[in-house]
Amino acid sequence: MDLIQTIIIAIVEGLTEFLPVSSTGHMIITQNLLGVQQGNPFVHAFTFIIQFGAILSVVCLYWKRFFQMRNHEEFISKMKFYGLLLVGIIPAMFIGLAAKKSGLLDWLLDSVEVVAVMLVLGGIFMLFCDRIFNKGNEDNKVTSRRAFFIGLFQCLSVIPGMSRSMSTIVGGMQQKLTRKNAAEFSFFLAVPTMAGATLLDLIDMFGEGTTWATSHNIMLLIVGSVIAFFVALLAMKWFVSFLTKYGFKAFGWYRIVVGLIILAMLLTGHSLVMAS
Template sequence: MDTLQTIIIAIVEGLTEFLPISSTGHMIIAEKLLGIESTDFVKAFTVIIQFGAILSVLVLYWKRFFQSWDFYIKLLIGFIPAAILGLLFNDVIDDMLENVYVVATTLVLGGIVMLFVDKWFNSPDKDKEITYKNAFIIGCFQCIAMIPGVSRSMSTIVGGMSQKLTRKSAAEFSFFLAVPTMAAATGYKLLKLLMQPDGAQILQDNMSTLIIGNLVAFVVAMLAIKFFIGYVTKYGFKLFGWYRIVLGLGILIYLLTGHDLNIL
């Protein structure tokens, strides 16, 4: 990966990580369009630069992370399902990361969910306090996002709204739950890379790429979060649903007519 490719992928990550449109799916599509080979480092890079996005949540919501221990217990409860399934099915998930058909299909299916989610869960409790049970159920929804193209943000927001959270509360808890989930995923990918015979050298050779990627993702994610909270509170999720459907169908039609996404 050269510097321009690194910046483009990091911008895609920052823009899409907290929107319900799948950051992983968009990065896979962007990598294909840019002609980036799916090496072990590239797979690790798409996960590790999520750390920059994590920092944007900590900076924007730092006061919320100095609440009671109850806040952290709920995040831990929500994190556990994805942690267990992630360890059990890591290799299967890695294999799916190379399948653009999976990404395109799940973009469409998730888009359909986004079109109707406001109608399905249209009676939120504005004063609702998130319980341990709510946190666990939202964490179970998060597991669906292990399929590339689903979107961690979408699955957790839908999970939150199913528990009678408002759009804003569901979105914010999705952001908070991203911190332990993405931190664990980043740490696991780094460890897995370092355990390879030449892993330390690969990491050293690409350190500047990782630094640039995380910095760009951090700045862009901060802007994306501010936009998303304001927009979704006012207008809901239909725009994101239509976007997913159009993009997913466009990719499927393009591929099924014999074209290749490697255009550069």
């Protein structure tokens, strides 16, 4: 990977991380379009690490929700909040770790075909999502039970193209949360989930040796993470407002169009790599 490829991929990640269109899927497609070598351990790790850079924008935007503890009541509230996040990541801890250790996750990350199919299928579902799950009640809050079920939905995002954001927001709506509350809990749950995924990737990378840790690669990780952070910060603010007003349908059509274009190119033997 070079610097220009890194910047483009990081911008794509920041724009799509919180949208229900699959940031991982879009990065895989973008990497293929840019001619980035697939199957490279560093490329796999880069995909997850810059996602964590984008996720940190949640901590920045919702700083008070994560850390403000001015009195005993706020301290108790924060402990309950952290407890809900812990319950929510339990399913992903088992499913994600199993997928990674089996090699399934690495195989999926190399498959543009899987991304395209899941974009289409997920898009079709999103066209009807708002009808399937009626508007939630503002009085409904995230409980331990709801957090666990939302965590189960999050496990679907192990498949590239499925979208972690879509899976968890739909999970929240299935649990009778409003679109806004479901989206915000999706953001919060992403922090420990992606922190764990990033840590596992770093451990694996160091376990395979440090030949990858060149000054060039480290620079790419830093640049990609910083760009993804700032772009995601802007995208997240816009997304909550749009989703609350308009729902999922626009994202559904977008997913279907992109997925069908990719499938058409693959089925007709066209390469996704752009001519240089």
